[in-house]
Amino acid sequence: MECYMKQYGASREEAIKEFNAMISSASKDINKECMKPIVVFMEILRRVVNIAHFVLVRVSKS
Numbered sequence: 001m002e003c004y005m006k007q008y009g010a011s012r013e014e015a016i017k018e019f020n021a022m023i024s025s026a027s028k029d030i031n032k033e034c035m036k037p038i039v040v041f042m043e044i045l046r047r048v049v050n051i052a053h054f055v056l057v058r059v060s061k062s
Contacts, residue, residue, distance in 0.1 A: 023060045027053065 005015045030052055034045065 020060055023056045027056055 001012070001015050001019065004010060004018065005012065008015075010018065030049060034049060038045075
């Protein structure tokens with residue numbers, strides 16, 4: 001977050017707002033990709049998605 005703030009001259013609140021937007025977009029992308037039929041075993045896919053969501057939630061609370 002500090003790197004973003006320095007790079008873009010953003011305040012902490014602006015950086016948090018932008019990170020939340022990125023997290024929301026990434027979550028939507030993950031969910032959209034899960035809707036496409038693929039040949040990956042669903043249990044493996046479900047675990048990967050759960051880990052990704054966990055990381056996104058943890059980052060958004062930082």
